[in-house]
Amino acid sequence: MWAISMLTGFPHHSTRGLIFLLCFFLFVAPPPLIAQTSIDNSPPIDGLDHTFALAEYDLNQIEEARFDIAALQQKIGNTPNLLTNWVRSQTRWVPYLGALKGAPGTLLARQGNLLDRSLLLAALLEASGRQTRIAWFETTSKQKQVLRAAVSHQNAGERSDFFQADNHSKLNQAADSLSGDGRPRLVIDRVKAERALRIKIRNILSVQHDQLTALTSKYFDPADSSSGNSSLKRYFYVEHRTPENVEWDSEHLHPEMQSTGQEIHRFSPRHVPTKFLHSVTVRIVVVKDQSGILTQSVALEESIAVARLGTTKIRLGMSPIKKQGLPSLINSLYQSKNDGPLLRYLSLADSWAPTIRIENRQPVIGKIIRADGDVTVTPENLPGTSSGANLSTTLEKLDLLSGSATENQDSSLHAVRVEFVIQSPGGGNAKTITRPIYLRNNQHPPGLTQSERVARSAALSFRANFLITGGFFSMAYARVRQAQEYLKLRLAYRYLEKKDKDDWISRGDDMSPVITLLEKLDVFPTKLYGIAALRSASNIFINRPNVLGYWKHVHFDSPDSAYVLSAVDLIENGISSIDHTAQDAFNAQLLSGLRDTIIETAVESRTQQAVSTSSLFQKDQGLGWLLIQPGDLSPLQTLELPTVAQEAIQRDLAANYLVILRSDFGEDSVAWWRLNARTGELLGMSGSRHRIGGQSLTEKLVIGAAVTWVVGLLVDTLLDVSDSPCHPAGLAPSYNFLTRHLKSGVAKFWEEAEAIPGVGQCGEAVPLENDDGN
CATH class of the missing domain: 3.10.620 (C8orf32 fold)
Structure with missing residues (x-):
């Protein structure tokens, strides 16, 4: 299950491109903050301060x-x-x-x-x-x-x-006891919003359960899976x-x-002992094509024993690496004032570095992936990079990673994918879940065009965050983790408020203040905690590691058209039921999977822009969807599905899932349910020519690229830049471009955060909708 955001190409002569490119070549960038509304006016601090005050309130209420x-x-x-x-x-x-x-x-x-x-x-x-x-x-x-x-x-x-009544009166009393600065109102607003969200999910769940069972019930064959x-x-x-x-x-x-x-x-x-542990192994697999013969290599592999922490955060990403001299870099950034250097950089990139950070563990750089499909070991003498490192040091590191090896003209990079291997205790059959990253479409010499090279490099430049859990946790715990991230952002935002007149660029090589700031902006997507908390129900429990992800990809359809794909992806949602009969356990699994898919969209701050299997099923009122029985591939032969989506559906059918496919599909909007007719296991999937997963958002990208890289030993972040309506570029002096760019990133915070009642898309205070639910 997953979510997408898309932005169209920005005019080539946008001066905002300068700072985008500067950050791009630094290989660091801010994840989203909370935005201010304009360059010339003061930010809407009421909304921001209310949000930060709510975070403080939550931390003060910790038991x-x-x-x-x-x-x-x-x-x-x-x-x-x-x-x-x-x-x-x-x-x-x-x-x-x-x-x-x-x-x-x-x-x-x-x-x-x-x-x-x-x-x-x-x-x-x-x-x-x-x-x-x-x-x-x-x-x-x-x-x-x-x-x-x-x-x-x-x-x-x-x-x-989630559907049982919370002690709202206690929250209201606590809110009323506060004084002065707006916190009581915001706490009460949140209680109302959560109540409305429960009602919304419950109503959608009831309708879609009836619609889905009407399509599939004759195939149900509940079995004891205890x-x-x-x-x-x-x-x-x-x-x-x-x-x-x-x-x-x-x-x-x-x-x-x-x-x-x-x-x-x-x-x-x-x-x-290892024999008692559940584990999740994350690996990046590279497929090389040499004269039509496909071979696989592993560029990165790390395992996590889930029981060590109970919940574990993971950051995974990949960055293009290319040798570039400092003088020519600065000159091209200043002189071009368009996205030409970015396009040239992507088109000439011939290798990419995968990185992973696992909570409470040292970060790891994997093997370098080359354009010819080879993987090479990272140099052992790689210099460290601290938060005080300058641009020259960063480029020196890139020089070493790029190396002097020449590309093999007889082979090519065919595909790259991420695999999640879920291993239960006892060494039995592991469950492998695949997420494609790149698939080469042009299989003919003389090779890729410049546009195809740009698209390849963009596809391979991604950032993903994962939350691995072994059990449910409460909304109170989710709020604490969310509040901690909000207050990190507050420190960085207050710092930025004082930097409007700072000539960052004139510092030349000394970019340590920028790097330090970017490290502070590197936060975990808070909505993942909320989604995980909302999934709990009284008659189910997690019986194997669950993996919830949030992806960021950039795609170039043409040299002047790009978009960002943001995806909430419930990669593994396995649960068991405490109900004793096979029928009750089947129903519990079915409702849980359906609720998971609904929650993906329901928690979005812009639900009208989010797309998921559930939202499309709701739009179609459950009508017109094609039912494909396990193992039956014949219906797919008459459908012109995108390759990535078709391969995913074939895997589901081979794994004995019943597939309910939306008949109205396009290159970017393939949706289906996969249902185990024996256990009731259900998951909503969506796919495109690029990706598969869950709920998605698409947004226009101004110049845009997703880049991960090293700050400190390894602090990888997403560069996701848009000329935000919350913070337009305006006619600011050129030396203020970097400050303006960082502030515009504030607007994108809400994309990775849960919707907060009373706070708008730009961080401004907004009135609540009427709450008429029962």
Whole structure:
């Protein structure tokens, strides 16, 4: 599932192109901030200040014990029995394999299997000053029955549900108790907006569920897909002791302690054996075409054990690299005042560097991808780049990456794709999910035209953020993470307010202030937290790693036409149901997948511009969609689908999915549902000649390119520039171009953020719509 934004080509003689190109060659740029409305007038600080005040309010309302293990332990006390009773009574036991949520994720979700809940108990005991270890043994058939009964009949723990009524009166009372600066009104407005959003999603869900089942119900064949039996084959408990003791005591989350005459195994909670871990591997795969023979290479590969953090942020990107001298660079930027240098740069780029940053880990530069399809190892003597590095140092780094190797004329880069490999514990079959990045259409000599070279380099220059979760979390937690990002932006924005008269360009090589600022603007798309929080429901739980993504791509259709593609992409949305019958579990899966697709569009601040399978299904009222049965490829032979979309649909059919395809499609608007008629697993997909995924937005691009690069050791950001209606270029002095460019980026913040009630597209305060829902 995913989202798109498109902007048409800007006139070639736009002076704003100068600063765009400057930032482009720096290989850094600001992600969106919150915009001001004009160059000549003061910004609409009311809207901005209200937003920042709401962020402060949310951070001030944090109940640390809700999210923080150490704070929770202090609240409960040091007694092992009290800590055990809290985990037993306040977290729900749900059946799945292995360590998925870990201690942090189990606390956030307030649910987990016996292993994850034991990891949480061990973390609480460690916070109280005790040493801990996890003990486990294989269960007998009789013990499985005892554990199964405990899972089936428990009433412990929270059952979070987006559609259950929140305690709005408490929020209103808290808002009314504030004074002075507008925060009470904004808090109340948000409560109303969230209520309206729930009603909207609920209504759409009801209608589309009826429409979708009317099309597909005769193919439904619900089957028991529960992992309950296999998840109970091991019994886990916690052993602990104080530092001065030699003997170990034990704590059991099952009320009736289980014992065994067989071997008991033990491990440290900090080093969970790999065989118990769920993992997600992210890799960039390169396909080389040499005389018609296709071969594959891996340019980048990193794995994440989901249970380590509970939720993990990832930044993935790729940047063109090309040798360019500093004097000629500055001269071309100043003299051309159009997008010519950008087009020449893209058309001449012959290699690209993939990068990845995983939360709490060092960033990694992968192997360099060359235009001939080869991949080469990054030079070991690559110089570091700090936030104080100048432009010459950055270009020196590019020189090393570009190298002196010549392009092989007998081979070419055929395709590049990103793969997500979801591996469950036990080493069984992994699930691989593919997202294409580039596919060469011209397969004939003498090679690519200049326009095709530009399009290739633009396609390979992308930025993506991913949120990997092992469990649901509350909207309160999402607000905290969102608020932290907002306040980062406030620091940078206040700094920019004082820079209107700063002649950045005259500094020459000393661009360290710009780089420092750009680092501060490098924030995570906050809407991903909101989407993840909205997905929870009382009768489901996450049973394998879920991956939620936000992509930024730039596409050039012609030398003077380009657009930015922004995509919210629910890459993996696997869940299980706590319902006991196959029919109930099937319905829960179906509703969950349908709700996921609806949420992708519903959270957009500009829902009228967002496109998803759900929004198109709603537009068509569920009529005219083509149903294709699993394994049946014949209907596709009569359809002229874009290659990328057709290949994705073929994979879905081969994987035994029922496909419900929109018959009204074009190169940029192919939509389909994929449904497992046995389990109820459902996901809305959309595709084009370039991409597949979920909900999308398209916006005009002024000159535009998506570029990722290194600031510091590796701070990759997106360059996404438009002549924003919130901040037009006007007739500012040339030395102010950079400041104006950075401020115009403010307007794009809302594209990566959730819609905030009472705040408009440009950060201005706006009246709320009437809330007439029940």
